[in-house]
Amino acid sequence: MTPEAVMIEVLGGYGRPVWRERIVPDAETRSFTIGRSMAADVVLDDAYAAPLHARVTVSDDGVLTVTDLGSVNGIIVSGRRHHGVTDFALPEAELQIGRSVLRIRRLQDALLPERADHADAATSRNTLVTATVCGLGSAVFAAYQGWLEAPRDLASTAVLAVLWMLAMSGLGVGVWSLLSRILTGEWRWMRHAAILFGVGLAFMLLGQLLDLAWFSLALPRWDFRATLIGVAGLMVGLYWHLLNASNMLKRSAALVAVLLPLLTVGPALWLQMRAQQRNVNYIGAQERIYPPSLRITGARDAAGFFARVSALKDTADTRRADIQGEDDGEDF
């Protein structure tokens, strides 16, 4: 009976096969040899391998064993080096000869089921469209910021703003693509560009809309609104970038995307907030003013406002008492 063919693979980084060969063991000995010599059945291009380094035997029921054919460096199995072994078992079907990591696959080896692919067949085109549209949107937004100031020369201000925005986004896309390349082996430029521009633009617009809503509806001052939107944008962006730059599961990506900003930006914000609360000159952010035609809710009677101002005395005294006994560092 002819023995079953096996597949021998040389593994590169991240356990990916870089080279593979199908081989039928010798019918009589049920084995094949590995070495640098052309006389070997599997020829390795490895300076640390002997001309005839080892012999691998595949029994009829598929059990793998290895025999050292008198090499200098021996055989490494499961991270341990063995010299001069005979019929040494290979339960993991993996061994290292010289610097080459080899995996032997048999027909009987179980395979993972086929992975369902939910990705849109036209992903690359959609990504391209998203990146382009959101990139253009971000450029328009950058130019709008320049326009708002009514500069002496709008054209140069706008070009400068767009270039600056592109440089900063380019940096972000570059870092994420590099991470993608390291973790998944693919650059995924376009996807990271789409995420960066898409999430960035969405949250910038959200911030603007909230500013406008606050003005239109005459809502009470909310100092940390911009900060909160920034953190939320960071979380969403991080989640999408992580999903696309690594092989993480959605759940763990979400966990990292929430925890990382909370653990890094969170303490920084807390420190800033605390410093502001203790800064005797801090007044807080000013709500933006928009054209009068955008007002929806009318103004309130001034009497109520002045009544609330009269009640500020006790709060001011409490805040003063809070910092009593602290050192006299200057605030400006």
Place this chain on the structure above:
Amino acid sequence: MLPAEASGRPTHTESRSDLNYRLIAVLWVIAGTVLAAQTPPAVPVPALTQPVPAATSQNAREILARVRPSVIQIKGFFGSNTAQAFHGTGFAVAADGVFMTNYHVVAQKIQYPEKYRLEYRTPDGATGAVQVLAVDVRHDLAVVQAEKFSPPPLTLQPTVPVKGDRAFSVGFPLDVGLTITEGVSNGRVEDSFDPRIHYSGALNGGMSGGPALDASGAVIGVNVAGYRFEQLVSFLVPAEHGLTLLQKARQTVKDLRADVQAQMRAHAADLLKALDGDMPTQVAAGYALPAKLAPFVDCSASADPSTEQPAQTLRIACSAKAGLYVEQGQFTGDLRYSHYVLTSERLDAWRFAHRLTALTGAAGAFGSRKYVGPFVCESDTVTLTGFDAAALVCVRSHRRLPGLYDFTVRVSSLNQSRRGFASHLDMYGVGFEAGSRFVRRYIESMRWQP
């Protein structure tokens, strides 16, 4: 900080000092010795067409000879240090070693009685301890008792000399020894909340508290302050206030610090009372806004006359210049306000609103943790007379002066798409009730009347 101020206001070494010109006097007391090292550049003097009358310097010599025995240098020391922390001048006003000086010369001693000690030094080099008997913070005067030194007192002249009268000032400038300077009295400073005599003569750090005399040798005032970068614009406290304080000093003041605080509260109350009644307004771009509220309030207006700007900003800035010196870096009982009136023909409503936002947030308050707590604020969109406005009122409480508060107010109009204003009001060291009442009057006086 506020946008660059228009010229015409006193120039100060620190941007924070436009509260009051007296800060300069303070710098003189504290930093006198440092300044002594600087030599001014030589200024070419044009040849005189007429000879100088010899009588003037002769007169100064006589005056100095007469007051010399009655003048002392007052020095402050931190703890047991033998090197001085600050110094000023004093002069005898009564028998038994009673001397007059400035409050700001002895302020540190009153604020931190355990940390500082005071000593006098006569022109002949004798020294001894000094004790503060009474102070008048508003007029920046103090009466002190010198130990074992009672020279003949100088005479206090209760009438203010007329403009153009010769005057002399005596003191220890920059610790370089007893000095007399000669100048001219320019009478009372017009429109000042606190009374002052304008003396056109040199006053330098260390001369604070020294006597200013007329040609007969009577004391017309007490050296108090000057502008550092102007020429010979100096100030004296009229001698009449010295006489009043001398009466008060006959009764023993138990707790000087509490007395100082009570005087500060009274001064702040007086200031706001002086601003009570109808609030005068002036109209700019259709908005009636608080104008010069009292004769002592100093107002200036500035704008860019160029029509090429996309929007025009008119800035009206007013200051009461009434702040009392408490200790270094702290003043109370002062207020200032400014309106930024924005108009535009060329800007659309959207960008106009953006500019108005920037003007509203333009200024920040200043203060030190040493003296005040953090701000607490209320803000709302409120209906005023004829228009709606966004209003913000912030208050903070003083740490070392209980019962005094700082207010910061911002109001911006929301009714017009190409006209608008942002108004800022800052009050330092005022009572809460009177302060919040003034804030309300300030805001409610604003009207839209195109």
